[in-house]
Amino acid sequence: MHVHFLDPYRPRTSPIHALDARIKFVLTAAFILTVSLTPVAAWSVYILLFALILSVEILSGLGIGYVLKRALLALPFVLAALPVIFTLKGTALFTISLGSWTLTASLEGLERFVSVVLKSWLSVQAAIVMASSTPFPELLQAMRAVGIPRLLVGMFGLMWRYLFVLVDEALRLMRARAARSGQSAGAGKRLALSGAEGSGGSVAWRARVAGGMAGNLFLRAFERSDRIYVAMLSRGYDGEVRTLPLVPLTSRGWLTLAAGLFLLLLLLLFGILFWG
């Protein structure tokens, strides 16, 4: 198993890592909800929220660089919001001429755009901190605690367990394809010239190769799930996902949770009262 790079968990000894996963889960969700509810252009609130998540990042010992670099992941989606600068009515800011097209940027549009980008950036940081500071089994417990159906949590757990196995299998399939030179257009053409494949080398041929791999992967997973099921049965599985009872939260945990929620509520009220 060499695909551990998939697992975002970074073990550290920090107060954030030590925090109960349930508290982290709820506070992360509350943070993202707060960010979402904060009015457009409430810059002071954005700065305060950024300060909050930044201090959590420093406390967690994950390294700000690590979190910020991962946070770039959501960036490409910004393109979808870009047109809003030019399409929202309001005070005209500047005009760009593109041939016969004239685009006029409005202040309101720019504010909306920058707000969307900031909101997305803040939210993704919170999600990264949670995923990087909490081992997956603890996240599963947190999900169970907030009332996500036990069966679904059980499936998430099994999916996580076999994710690495199947990603490994997918990587092996891809390596085998590369070894057979079934990957690039050039190789396919050579095959076609030598007459090994009648219409080989076209995009459709490459797609069929990839499709065959997908079908292969699916079939292996299907048969593997049969074996897993039988193995589970022989160990007494009866369709019920049994887990240890959750430990009750400590009073310090409750305090952290309440303080965090209160702080977020204050920030939200601040934003809504002054900018809403």
Add this chain to the structure above:
Amino acid sequence: MLYSPVPMHIPDGFLSTLVAVVLWVVSAIAVAYALRRVGKDLGERQVPLMGVLAAAIFAGQMLNFSVTGGTSGHLVGAALATILLGPWAAVIVLTSVVSIQALIFQDGGLLALGANLFNMALVGVTVSYFVYTSLQKLARGRSWGIFAGGFAAAWLSVVVASLACALELAISGTSPANISVPAMGGIHMLIGIGEGLITVGALAFLYAARRDLFRVGEATPKGGAAVWTFGLGIAILLAVLSPLASAHPDGLEWVAEQKGFLDIARGPLYEIIPDYTFPGISNTALATIVAGILGTLLVFGVALAVAFIRRKRPTT
């Protein structure tokens, strides 16, 4: 590199809170129902089968093939899962995939997860099921129905899911409808071809290797009615929302008004048909909605009739 083969996972911040919460509720109800249905069909096999297949779909999304100049085709898997597992199990498998992508890999937001589940797990699967079974019935059990149905289901599921995504962004005021709908739709019409080709390739492999698997998807006569109702609901929702979203005064129209080429710049997809309004209703948005609903019902009626005729034939 592994993440987001298709730019369809909405991150947090791009949806208004109302849209995100409403879609969360819709998705939660649908997933809970699907969970019950699958539990009835599969019993205790449910957890291992669904969990491992979700992992397979996740890993399968890594498989790509080069198209041209650095771009590549990918698999999303909604159609493949629907064809092989039936609609309810496919909803559960895709729910697991999309949730883990959001939770662990920040591929799509947490508050936006409801919307992403709606687009990929619910809309994607419903469209796939609807298209695949319809073509299957037209083909009357001949093998081309599997492949043509597979391609059409894969292509259309990607395109319709992207349209739903664009509409959600438009309703949230993040992206103007008359830009985001054609742009998202256009990009995904190309991406969908890759999805369709891979799906056909996978189906061809499985058809040769394990033909018996194809009966799994068909053996859902009981769930049929509910899926059709749900599909109809989604189609009507889209029909209602698209005119509303574009009746919104912002968008290209403002630029167009300034330049005075309003009639050229107005080009969302559904306005391709001129006079697509209903006579006797003065409010254009309302008239378009009514026309949209009637059109949807008509399409479903025809599809149902075809399905009904085809179902009757083998028994007589």
